[in-house]
Amino acid sequence: DIVVTQSPDSLAVSLGERATINCKSSQSVLYNSNKKNYLAWYQQKPGQPPKLLIYWASTRESGVPDRFSGSGSGTDFTLTISSLQAEDVAVYYCQQYYSTPLTFGGGTKVEIK
């Protein structure tokens, strides 16, 4: 199984400041035939189901604000919130879908400083 590790476990950022979350997979999730990274990011607010933010490591889902961006390739990925808003307080998960079983990172809790 591909192990997905997120860091940090939590972070506190001031409103309007940048938040950066890291995700590392135990093996590459880059599929060479199509040059796509099989990596997604989700946001989960308390009492709600996860919401897909980004897929293919950097493609924003429809309706997701452009302050959210994803980057990286191979085994190392980053989710960046360029200017943290109050409504961004949540737990963020990365997930690899390169191979079964699809696996999630442990989550990163983002709070307001």
Next chain:
Amino acid sequence: EVQLLESGGDLVQPGGSLRLSCAASGFTFSSYVMNWVRQAPGKGLELVSAIDDSDGKTYYTDSVKGRFTISRDNSENTLYLQMNSLRAEDTAVYYCAKVLRGTSWYDALDVWGQGTTVTVSS
């Protein structure tokens, strides 16, 4: 509007059984791989089971193999999870989720239900 609505969660004793349902609407259910993902209290996300769109191919995480059975009724746009021999460690919110592109197992999950709570306790 694309929607998934789970039901069937309950408090059950260890060794008991439950059947979860997920009613789908707003998309062509029969064209999508469907998944059950669970979240234990205060914990992260775990893919429990998945089922192909048409030929019935299935996946189970190791801890539920032989105890859980996933199925679907494409005529009723409904996904099921039959859970037998339940254990305390199966306690979780269970979400159904559809894949983004349709027939691929290897895909992000773009629509999630609100979840149904399973509690296994004596």
